[in-house]
Amino acid sequence: MPEFLTLLPPDEARALLLAHLTAPIADSVTIDSALALGRVTAHDILAPHPLPEFPRSTVDGFAVRAADTFGASDSLPAYLTLIGEIPMGAPAALTIGPAQCASIHTGGMLPVGADAVVMLEYTQIINHGEHKEQISVDSVHSVANPEIEILRPVAAGDGIIAIGEDVTAGQIVIPCGTIIREAEIGGLMALGLTSVDVVRKPRVGLISSGDEVVEPGHPLGAGQVRDVNAYTLSALITRGGGESIRYGIVRDDFSALQTMAQKALTECDAVIISAGSSASTRDMTADVIRSLGAPGVLVHGINTRPGKPTILGAANGRALIGLPGNPVSALVNGYLFLLPVIEKLLGASPRPRATIQARLTINLASQAGREDWWPVKLIPQSSLPLGGGAGGGVYFAEPIFGKSNLIFSLAAADGLLRIPPDATGLSAGEVVEVMLL
């Protein structure tokens, strides 16, 4: 008799699986910070020194003693003697005394004696006590015996970044478990941390099974199909920050499948068996998972579509997932169950997941208690030029119909629309959330 499935809600199923993992992975590797995009920090990163290390001007202007500018206005300027120019990338040789100033560029190091910078826009230069003009920081020194009129008062600290204003020495600047993005790479470089310890990539083994399945590069006989799941899932693992290891195609035979799964389990943090969708191969996959160690099968049957026959299991703290052979089911369930496994193995602090708000074009029925994921095309409601990095805009979500196992129905989709378990459907015109593929 085939097993009858007791369907678990997907959130419960996922939580059960995640609870059985030994995570995060304890191994770390040291890599070049410049190449760390997408990796996850293996421990807290502390600032070895403050940033900035010296008080820096944030504007073009004149380094001053703030007290000398108090009360300054257009009608009653403060007059300061210009004693020199601050070089870039080096400390100034000069010291600002009372009623003195020095020209300074954005990023320049504040000279001794000064405690603020007045923006160029609020100054004028007096040439031989007569001609006044606003000039650049560069050309000011061509004027003989220049005096600077200050037209606005500044407070101490104005126009500069103080030492440690970005980060202080010893501060945790990037916590353990952070997914490294452009900004983190920048922060590491700013602190001179040109290498970084990151969590080893989770290794995910991929086993395809099915007597009808052949490698994509091989000639196809009648009744045969090419292995799709090993490649879609491998790409998904890469995208999720893991490393995929392909164990090839195993025939529909318990002992062959068990041998290969056992090997993969010793080499990987998670093993995916993409089996046939028939009840018999599904049951064989469950039996193999049971045979590999405790606790074995945790979930056999999930109340989601596609993906009802998905099997979730664990052995010795490692994930074992049996995905349907149907390439759409396998990939959608990869998103739903495999990506969270990789995230947990990495110990990655979850970042908000980007979605798209869209207006559903038609009614979609669903079954109460079941979570549905529909492939949808997103069609811009307006033709506003949104530009590259500019905001999202509003879309129509148009469900793609067709039998659930057509891989090109997913290739045509921009995302997956979720119908939550407590809904019996969604109505045309409703604003829905779409997870981008």
Place this chain on the structure above:
Amino acid sequence: MPEFLTLLPPDEARALLLAHLTAPIADSVTIDSALALGRVTAHDILAPHPLPEFPRSTVDGFAVRAADTFGASDSLPAYLTLIGEIPMGAPAALTIGPAQCASIHTGGMLPVGADAVVMLEYTQIINHGEHKEQISVDSVHSVANPEIEILRPVAAGDGIIAIGEDVTAGQIVIPCGTIIREAEIGGLMALGLTSVDVVRKPRVGLISSGDEVVEPGHPLGAGQVRDVNAYTLSALITRGGGESIRYGIVRDDFSALQTMAQKALTECDAVIISAGSSASTRDMTADVIRSLGAPGVLVHGINTRPGKPTILGAANGRALIGLPGNPVSALVNGYLFLLPVIEKLLGASPRPRATIQARLTINLASQAGREDWWPVKLIPQSSLPLGGGAGGGVYFAEPIFGKSNLIFSLAAADGLLRIPPDATGLSAGEVVEVMLL
């Protein structure tokens, strides 16, 4: 005198830049389809054969002639003689005649004579004309002289995918300019297309300038800072699908900068100069861009914050961008102007950009006409277990304050909140759109 900036709206500035590019890149490269994630197809991909290539069962059950099941019901079943089992991965040796059927697994090839498959659930087996039970497709053949009771009628085509139902031979399955995701890789593999022609990665040259800037690995003298922009932008280019080439740090000298920029321009599709933020270095960058060819500087000054002093230019169809030295400005403007350049060079059909809807925690003032991008932290409003691939949920967007040039203010941010040019601010409690970093 320093140049006074005439500020262009960011959308207009971007459109002007993009209009001057020779795009998409004409060169393509042939790569392994398994490694094509994120690459862009260089031409339309046609199906070399239909998918599926043979009629496949989508269920476990019995291959039948649909006409034999017409009118079948629980009370008046149709009786069919079971003549064998369809093997997986090979055509059946048998032919289904009138009143005959054969057991078939999901994915099996429909035998000659059959035109539909009845699901196992709607059948029963008769053992020696007496005992009835529902059994599996596997165990049915252990019964002697079995007859199958069919309890539901099927129409021709039920329970199968027909030849070409996914794609037909010669159909464009992946259009030119498609960003390859997991599903496209799956589609290529399903068709046996193990290699794919993709657009060469756009080469983006990165030049840092500034007498105060040193390589991150070098010891830091007083007044010096480490190069951050070459590394944040390099990571951004990688993420956007380009290839970054670093030309190192050039001193603040027109001819040195021009020589390096000229070299980069001959080797790259786009060149980024990250210069100092002071008016003098900014003006020098503009002069260098002007000297490299027509049309030179297109935009000097953009009505956006951060990024007002950004310079957009082009020479010989290649992009030339001068970014402020301030690492936050440089990276945010990289998102706004460099990513769209890479997208256009790739000829990539834009996919909807994922954003997060969030509720603003405080009032944010802005200047009418200016587009502001605020770093924000996203804080979940609810603690619902959203799971890995599950929908986004609702967040609070909490702006991060601090001077605009602190790289760690961006490292602390989950995304950038846009205040559109036509707004003078946003109110606490408003639902806003956040672009994830």
